Amino acid sequence: MQEQDRQLLQSVEALIFASEEPVTPQAICQIIGGEFSYPDLQSAVEALNQEYEATGRTFRIHFLAGGYRFLTDPDHGDLVRQLLAPVIQRRLSRSMLEVLSVIAWHQPVTKGDIQQIRGVSPDYAIDRLLSRGLVEVRGRADSPGRPLQYGTTAGFLDLFHLPSLKDLPKLREIKEILQEHEEQEYLAAGGEQSPADNDEPAQMEAPE
Structure with a gap:
């Protein structure tokens, strides 16, 4: 993965992690700026969740109430x-x-x-x-x-x-x-x- 792609993933992760409420796609795209679009955001969330699953993390990013947030895996x-x-x-x-x-x-x-x-x-x-x-x-x-x-x-x-x-x-x-x-x-x-x-x-x- 290129360094730029890694930074985008980290940016998405940081924004969702820091918010106490679901973060809307519009807010994330606006904050990251540039040519970052909703399809890019969907791809980033999928990539992050795949990484969490591969490394055995106990949480995933979910879309609910109009935005993204972290939720604990049901097994826990x-x-x-x-x-x-x-x-x-x-x-x-x-x-x-x-x-x-x-x-x-x-x-x-x-x-x-x-x-x-x-x-x-x-x-x-x-x-x-x-x-x-x-x-x-x-x-x-x-x-x-x-x-x-x-x-x-x-x-x-x-x-x-x-x-x-x-x-x-x-x-x-x-x-x-x-x-x-x-x-x-x-x-x-x-x-x-x-x-x-x-x-x-x-x-x-x-x-x-």
Whole structure:
């Protein structure tokens, strides 16, 4: 590999590694400049991933939420989940995950729609999801009172490693996510049930 090609690979690697959020192809190409194009970027990412695989590295570059970022290889997922369990516990309770899944599947959706689906008020969960940048206001409904409508953000796609909303999991997979989250909270609490799971009844519906 020529020295110039190696420098380009290192530039792409450095930009993706340094960012806490997915880096868009446009941003990478603009920063590198010159005649570096999107096809060049795709080739660079493929070359880097091939190098990571050949050298037994535990991470790969993935495209999700409109940009590139590093993700740990699934074979090491259990170790990483144990490390991040306290962080995940602070982020989302079970009720917040359920409200988030309803918004994702039915967006744009109002608080009244969510309450009708889950049977309990979503006010607290929506406030927390808004503060974490996982949902956003999408406008107002045409129904009486013109209530606010909510939808998911790019941060939601990033959190669940989804390239787009077309890749949303099915209901069965959502339940598996919730179960996995409960296991993470169990680990974070040292084997004791987290009180965050008891703030609302567990009721959720989504299309199969």
